[in-house]
Amino acid sequence: MTFREKTKEIRIGDRVIGGGNPILIQSMTNTKTEDVESTVRQIHMLEEAGCEIIRCAVPNMQAAEALREIKKRIHIPLVADIHFDYRLAIAAISNGADKIRINPGNIGAAERIRAVVEKAKEREIPIRVGVNSGSLEKPLLEKYGCVTAEAIVESALDKVRCIEQLGYDNLVISIKSSDVLMCARAHELIAKETDYPLHVGITESGTLFSGTIKSSVGLGIILYQGIGDTVRVSLTGDPVEEVKAAKRILKTLNLRKGGVEVVSCPTCGRTQIDLIGLAGQVETLVSGYDMDIKVAVMGCVVNGPGEAREADLGIAGGIGEGLLIRKGEIIRKVPEDGLLAALKQELDELQKAY
């Protein structure tokens, strides 16, 4: 893996990103922000899943005002997402947002951008300058002929310069495209041009299945180059799934420790137990443990014990039963219907000693 030069450190609430700090996981609520109860409930679920920064849409003044109450009841930094109306940005900052996300291109006249920047300065909160491939300015589209990685980068850097000229450099940048390769290319280009922290994600990536794949490929390419300070997996679905996917991506790239990893075989004609069902149950079971260990769920005694030996705990299926393996040692034979409970018992013991 290559590593980008350290980015500038930026404080968001009680967290610091950039400067070699761990990459933080973000998500976005999909409740009506002004519905404080539902929004707080969803944020608590996201916190529980591992979300470290949360963003809420602020499409109207009620939403901006709701931020004050939401902020009191959550434990992670709160980012307000604003489009078009600079007054919403100012109200969001007054109501305690730890960061705002704007696209200066759609905020309007220079005085409006200045008013937002002055307010952010007053509370010393960062501004995330967000540019999406879908909202590129006409002159850039004309210059490049179509949406390109270069055009996205130029658009983002223009906006950053516009805020810098107002005397503010407490900034984070996000550049997004639903085209995975274009998005990756744009990140490679912008990482050479600026040391502001980058919030990385593949936008509008799709449903749980295709969105997870697109995000994994895109974030994999970008993060593997040492680019990125916060991440969001954007899915059309429950945001809790976004957080789970982001955690798994960071863990796969060795950028995050913690959480049990399940290794399971694809099954074949030798499998004699319901391994697909069991692997799913094991995946759910281990999500309740915070140990940095590997659990193998293997279908047979041909490859099973060998693979399971590589793991901290393992199951190797037989005919209506399975072997339970701990650190390479076969502990006992367990009937198929008792394998999950037996594994749980082992996990509990490991957790006690962890």
Ligand code: SF4
């Ligand atoms: S571990 Fe056994 S059951 Fe699973 S795929 Fe390999 S050979 Fe087949």
